[in-house]
Amino acid sequence: MSTNADLLARRTAAVARGVGHTTPVSAARALNAEVWDVEGKRYIDFAGGIAVLNTGHCHPKVMAAVQAQMERFTHTCFQVLMYEPYIALAERLNAIAPIRGAAKSLFFTTGAEATENAVKIARIVTGRPGIIAFTGAFHGRTNLAVTLTGKVMPYKKGLPATLPDIFHVPFPVAQLGVSIEETLRHLDFIFKADVAPENVAAIIIEPVQGEGGFHMAPPALMRALRRICDEHGILLIADEVQTGFGRTGKMFAMEHYDVHPDLVCVAKSLAGGFPLSGVIGRADVIDGVDPGGLGGTYAGNPLACAAALAVLDVLKEEKLIDRANVIGDMLVNRIKGWETRNDLLPVSAVRGPGAMIAFDIVKDRGTFEPDAEATRRVVQKAWQSGLVLLSCGTTFSTIRILVPLTASDAVLQEGMDLLEGALAAG
Template structure:
C-alpha cells in the first residue's frame, strides 16, 4: 500500500487545491472512535468526519442495515419508483419534530441541498424572496448557501457576486463584543434600511454555530426571533446539519431553547456516514411547492435511508442523548482543569451542551485576544500525539470536539490525554 507521502503527491497532481484536507494522513480503516492510516498508525478521532459520525465509524447496526438493503436494490430514484425506507424514515422523523402539529420530511443528499431547499420551500410557502442569516454561520458551498454563509474566508473568496436578497445579522457572542440587543437592533435597522419584513421569507439560524466557533444562540435571541417571525409572517429555519441527532443531548439542538422552528435542515449524522440530508417542517409549509419542484436524482438514497433508520435505533437503544451529556461533562471537566494550568497555551470559553464542545485559544489568560497561530500549533501537535482534532471560528482560534457518542470511556480518556499533551507542546 502507498505511503501518506506518496498519496499526498498523487493527490496534489490529481485533485484541485480548492478542496482542502486538514492533514496529510490517508485513512485505511476505522472503527468507532479510532482510525488507522495507510502506514498503520492509529489515531483517536475527535473530529467524527465533521459531526457525521455520532454513532461512530462503522456501527454494526448501521453496517448490517446497509448490507441488507444492498441485497434488495441500491437506486430507483424516489421520483420514479418510490420505496418504503424513505417513507418510514420520514414518518419516524416527523414523529420527533421539534414543533407541534403535523410534520412532513423530504430528503436530499448534502447539507447544502437541505439549506437551499429550505429556502425554496420558504419562498413557495410565503410568496416572498428575501432571506436573513447570521455572521459566522455556515450553510454550505453552493451559490445560494455561500450567500447564506456569514464568513468570507475561505468560503466566498473569488466566487462572487453572491445571489441577491440575502442579508446578515451579527451573531451574539459576548467575547466578540456582540449582544442579543445588538443583533435585534441590527434587524430593526435592516427592516428600515434594506428590506421590509413583508418581503422576508425566512430567517435561518444554527442553534449552535458550527464553523462559526461552537457558539450557542442565546435563548433570548431565539425567543425574540420567534416573536418577530410570527408578527411578520416570516418562517424560522433551524439549521441542524451539524447539531442534530443527539450531539447536544437532544435529538435536535433547537429543543434546548424551547422555541419551535417552522423548518429544520438535517444532514451529517443522520445516516451514520452515508450521504443523506433532509428538510423537516410543518406539513402545510412543506406542501407549498408544486409537484416536481423539489427532489433530486440521488435524493433520499435507499441505502442511506436504511442506514438512517438504524441510526435512529442506535440513538434510542444506546441512549445517546444521555451519553452525550455524560461525555460533555467529562470533557469540560478535563478542559477546566487544563485551563487552570500555566504550562499550556491559554484557553478560555469552554462551552457547549451535550458533547458539542468548543473552547478558544487566546494569547494570554484573563483577556480575549484570539491566537490563530497557537491554534494551528495545537492541531498539529495533536496529530503528532495521535489525535485527529479540528479548529474553527470566525477568528480561527476555536477548537471543536466532535468525538463519536459511542466512544468508550477508555478511548475518550486517551484522547483527552493526547489533547492535554498537545496544549502543552503548543506553548513551546
C-alpha cells in the same frame, strides 16, 4: 503499499486545490472512535467526519442495515419508483422533530442541498425573496448556501458577487462583544434600510453555530426571532445539520428552547456516514410546493435511508443522547482544569451543550484575544501524536471536539491526554 506521502503527492496532482485538508493522513480502516492510516498508525478521532459519526465508524447495526438494503437494490430514484425506507424514515422524523403540529419530510444528499431547499420552500410558500442569516453562520458551499454563510474566509474568497436578497445580522457572542440587543437592533436596521419585513421569506439560524465557533444561540434570541416571524409572517428555519441527532444532549438542538421552528434542516449524523440530508417541516408549509418542484435523482438514496433508520435505533437503544451529556461533562471538567495551568497554552471560554464542546486558544491568560497561529500548531501537533482534531471560529482560534458518542471512557481520556500534550507550551 501506498504511504501517506505517496497519496498526498497523488492527491496534489489529481484533486482540485480548492478542496482543503486538515491532515496529510490517508485512512485505511476505522472502527467506532479509532482510525488507522495506510501505514498502520492508530488515531483517536475527535473530528467524527465533521459531526457525521455520532454513532461511530462502522457501527455494526448501521452496516448490517446497509448490507441488507444493498442486496435488494441500490437505486430507483424515489420520484420514479418509491421505496419503504424513504417513507419509514420520513415517518420516524416527523414523529420526533421539534415541529408544532403535523410535519412532513423530504430527503436530499448534502447539507447544502437541505439549506437551499429550505430557503426554496420558504420563498415559494411566502412569495417573498428576502432571507435573514447571521454572521459566523455556515450553511454550505453551493452558490445560495455560501451566500447564506456568514464567513468570508475561506468560503467566499474570490467570488465576484453573491446572490441578492440575503442579509446578515451579527450573531450574539459575549466574548466577541456582540449582545442580543445589538443583534436585534441590526435586524431592525435591516428592516428599515434594506428590506421590509413583509418581503422577508425566512430567518435561518443554527441553534449552535458550527464553523462559527460552537456558540449557542441564547434562548432570548430564539424567543425574539419567533415573535418577529409570527408578527410578520416570516418562516423560522433551524439549520440542525451539525447539531442534530444527539450531539447537543437532545435529539435536536431546538429542544433546548421553548419555541418551535417552521422548517428544520438535517444531514451529517443522520445516516451514520452515508450521504443523506433532509428538510423536516410543518406539513402546511412543505406542501406549498407543487409536485416536481422538489427532489433529486439521488435524493434520499435507499442505502442511506436504511442507514438512517438504524442510526435512530442505535441512538435509542444505546441511550446516546444521555451519553452525550456524560461525555460533555467529562470534557468540560477536563478543559476547565487547563485554564489556570501555566505549562499549557492559554485556553478560554469552554462551551457547548451536550458533547458539542469547544474552547478558544488565546494569546494571554484571562483574555479573549485569539491566537490563530497557536491553534494551527495545536491541530498539527495533535494529529502527529495520534489525535484527529479540528479548529473553527471566525477568528480561527477555536478547538472543537466532535468525538463519536459511542466512544469509550478509556478512548475519551486517551484523546484528552493527547490534546493536553498538544497544548503543552513551548
